[in-house]
């Protein structure tokens with residue numbers, strides 16, 4: 229009979245971060261480690277709140293809109309409050325950008341050396357239907373000598389020192405990079421610990437799955453329509469079968485599947501959203517950094533590397549295509565002008 233062995237040597241997120249710090253930054257102050265622990269506390273609290281939302285009538289609209297024109301859900305606002313308080317009390321964060329806050333937040337009394345960009349609840353339009361949502365985050369170290377200003381976040385994505393997301397699905401899944409690859413953790417609610425479950429995750433080099441909202445196709449530029457149409461034809465390199473279409477409508481869920489299975493996720497700019505829908509600082513950059521660290525690619529509608537963009541505004545948007553290297557390369561044949 230199969231001997232059910234219990235893993236008595238669990239790698240928790242806290243242990244993992246300390247081991248990474250000792251391996252890659254032995255002389256570090258430990259501030260980023262503390263910041264990541266405050267982030268994990270925020271994810272646990274948001275996960276707990278989302279699981280009980282329906283029971284405590286937290287579903288539904290808050291009746292207000294945010295800086296990017298989204299209708300705010302009650303959980304958008306609660307997730308944002310949880311996140312802001314966790315970052316403020318960490319003592320390591322000086323500057324905070326949130327989808328749900330029109331302006332930059334600067335924690336005046338803080339001595340923190342980090343700036344955090346976050347999407348507290350991504351996919352919130354799906355919340356009432358019980359579809360997976362998540363929290364996306366990206367971390368910059370303040371620039372040398374900076375006391376904390378907007379200049380610390382209007383920077384290229386290549387300068388992010390950490391990024392990732394926690395998807396609140398059947399379990400809470402945290403995917404994290406600190407620049408040394410991607411590692412996946414699953415929340416054990418009994419222990420209250422994120423446990424390492426997907427070490428050194430690599431995205432498959434190719435996969436015949438495309439993930440885009442076809443409801444926008446009337447508004448796409450011609451080269452995008454032609455490219456997506458080409459995926460619906462029998463593919464030589466896919467045993468004569470066309471691509472499968474998979475679209476959840478929560479970026480975190482669509483990117484999580486793309487990281488694990490491979491494929492291509494896209495939210496292209498179109499004639500109704502001329503600069504795309506997804507926001508650079510707290511959706512495009514973190515997901516692009518994760519994808520590149522996992523061996524994939526992430527480009528904008530001109531085929532330029534997402535991480536090289538430099539946003540001029542904190543809620544700036546961009547078209548984005550990300551996923552398996554081979555799938556992005558197929559796209560570039562159509563859009564690289």
Ligand code: AHG
Pocket residue numbers: 298327347349350351352353441477478479480495505
């Ligand atoms: P958010 O809920 O944080 O505002 O993000 C919603 C985004 C993203 O999660 C998803 O990829 C995209 O909206 C879906 O947009 P469509 O419904 O237009 O496809």
Ligand code: MN
Pocket residue numbers: 298327352
């Ligand atoms: Mn929103």
Ligand code: MN
Pocket residue numbers: 347349350351479511
């Ligand atoms: Mn979002």
Ligand code: MN
Pocket residue numbers: 304327347348349350351352
């Ligand atoms: Mn959001």
